[in-house]
Amino acid sequence: MASPLTLLRQLFLSPPACRDLRQLEAAVRSKTVLITGASYGIGEATARLLASCGAEVLLLARSGERLEEVAAQIRAAGGKASVYQLDLTDAQAVKAVAAQIESTHPRIDVIISNAGHSIRRQVLHSAEKDDLGRLLAVNFTGPAALLLALLPRMVARGGGVIVSVSSASALPPGIPRWAAYQGSKAGFDLWLGSLGNELRGRGVRVASVYLPLVRTRMIAPTRAYRLAPALTPLEAAQSVVYPLVKPVRRVAPWWLGGQQVAALLFPNVLDGALGRLEEMERQLTRGRRK
Numbered sequence: 001m002a003s004p005l006t007l008l009r010q011l012f013l014s015p016p017a018c019r020d021l022r023q024l025e026a027a028v029r030s031k032t033v034l035i036t037g038a039s040y041g042i043g044e045a046t047a048r049l050l051a052s053c054g055a056e057v058l059l060l061a062r063s064g065e066r067l068e069e070v071a072a073q074i075r076a077a078g079g080k081a082s083v084y085q086l087d088l089t090d091a092q093a094v095k096a097v098a099a100q101i102e103s104t105h106p107r108i109d110v111i112i113s114n115a116g117h118s119i120r121r122q123v124l125h126s127a128e129k130d131d132l133g134r135l136l137a138v139n140f141t142g143p144a145a146l147l148l149a150l151l152p153r154m155v156a157r158g159g160g161v162i163v164s165v166s167s168a169s170a171l172p173p174g175i176p177r178w179a180a181y182q183g184s185k186a187g188f189d190l191w192l193g194s195l196g197n198e199l200r201g202r203g204v205r206v207a208s209v210y211l212p213l214v215r216t217r218m219i220a221p222t223r224a225y226r227l228a229p230a231l232t233p234l235e236a237a238q239s240v241v242y243p244l245v246k247p248v249r250r251v252a253p254w255w256l257g258g259q260q261v262a263a264l265l266f267p268n269v270l271d272g273a274l275g276r277l278e279e280m281e282r283q284l285t286r287g288r289r290k
Contacts, residue, residue: 009229009231009235010231010235012229012255013212013213013229013230013231013253014212014231014235014238014239014253015209015210015211015212015239015242015251015252015253016239016242016246016248016251017235017238017239017242018238018239018241018242018244018245018246019238021052021053023245024049024050024053024241024244024245025053025054026245027244027245028050028053028054028055028110028241028244029053029054029055030054030055030056031054031055031056031109031110032055032056032058032105032107032108032109032110033050033055033056033057033058033108033109033110033111033112034057034058034060034101034108034110034111034112034150035047035050035057035058035059035060035112035114036060036061036086036088036112036113036114036115036143036146037060037061037114037115037116037165038057038059038060038061038067038070038114039059039061039062039063039066039067039070040061040063040066040216040217041214041216041217041233042114042165042211042214042216042233042236042237042240043059043061043112043114043115043165044070044233045232045233045234045236045237046112046114046236046237046240046241047059047070047074047081048070048073048074048079048237049234049237049238049241050241051074051077051079051080051081052077052079055080055110056079056080056081056082056105057074057079057080057081057082058081058082058084058101058105058108059071059081059082059083059084060084060085060086060097060115061085061086061115062085062086062087062088063085064083064085067083067084067085068083071083082104082105084097084100084101085097086146088115088137088138088142088143088145088146089134089137089138089142091142091145094142094145094146094149095145095149097146098146098149098150099149101150102150102153106153106157107157108150108153108154108160109160109161110160110161110162110163110244111146111147111150111154111160111161111162111163112163112165112240113143113146113147113162113163113164113165113188113192114165114240115138115142115143116138116139116165116167116185117134117135117138117139117181118135118178118181119131119134119135119180119181120177120178120181121177121180122176122177123177123179126179126180131180132179132180132183132184134180135180135181135183135184136180136183136184136187138184139181139184139185139187139188140184140185140187140188140191143164143188144188144191147162147192147195151199151204154204155199155202155203155204158203159202159203159204159205160203160204160205161204161205161206161207161243161244162192162195162196162204162205162206162207163206163207163208163209163240163241163243163244164188164189164192164206164207164208164209165209165211165236165240166185166188166189166208166209166210166211167181167185167210167211168210168211168212168252168253168256168259169181169182169185170182170185170186170189170210171186171189171210171256171259171260171263172259172260172263172264172267173259173262173263173267173270173271173274174271174274175274176274176275176277176278176281177278189208192206192208193206193208196249205243205247206249207243207248207249207250207251208249208250208251209239209240209242209243209251209252210250210251210252210253210256211231211236211239211240212230212231212253213228213229213230213231214230214231214232214233214235214236215230215231215232215233216233239251
């Protein structure tokens with residue numbers, strides 16, 4: 001039985017989730033599922049969850065050695081897993097790996113676009129580090145290129161499901177110091193929504209999962225998040241697989257709709273509050289440096 005803290009976290013933070021393994025197994029057994037960013041965090045947890053329910057998982061990430069470890073553990077537990085090392089920022093590698101996947105796995109039933117990267121930095125300090133270019137490559141153009149390479153075969157084989165692991169911050173309002181991350185995630189989200197509408201009637205279903213904060217390596221460097229409430233990777237994975245058991249287009253926490261309404265109806269109030277918080281942080285930073 002889940003602890004009271006777990007139940008509260010799932011109630012107030014979590015989007016809809018599939019926690020019934022029998023239901024998930026009925027949906028994915030003998031299916032082939034490709035997962036990007038599968039070496040750690042949400043991607044790893046999703047791969048383990050799906051493999052435990054009978055899916056064959058194709059694990060993609062930059063860290064080949066770590067992927068092999070995850071795959072070996074999945075196989076040791078009786079699951080099926082294959083490894084494809086891929087840096088999504090390398091356009092030529094995306095094409096080559098997509099061709100390799102199609103030659104060894106002619107049918108892909110599900111693609112879970114999970115790989116992502118975040119950087120929290122003031123815009124005035126991010127230009128010299130090319131934050132926007134780096135995050136666009138990992139969060140938008142790389143995942144889009146992989147989908148475009150795999151989609152023709154998916155359509156020809158009768159369709160499938162594409163799940164985007166997005167973020168609650170991919171939607172308004174704009175949060176200070178997250179411009180590159182929010183911009184890249186929002187861009188991919190809109191691109192995928194357009195793609196999904198274009199593919200209606202061709203057997204391909206698209207879903208976006210808007211996750212709140214998740215306790216992974218990606219948020220570890222951000223001091224403000226260390227004590228903030230967050231989902232575990234497994235809890236996030238249970239939301240990621242929800243579109244595989246329910247034909248939904250959007251999976252989001254109950255409070256995200258209110259956030260969008262507030263951003264639409266009270267933009268000046270919300271932006272003013274965020275601006276004041278940013279100014280307070282700048283003042284605190286200056287105070288620590290003195």
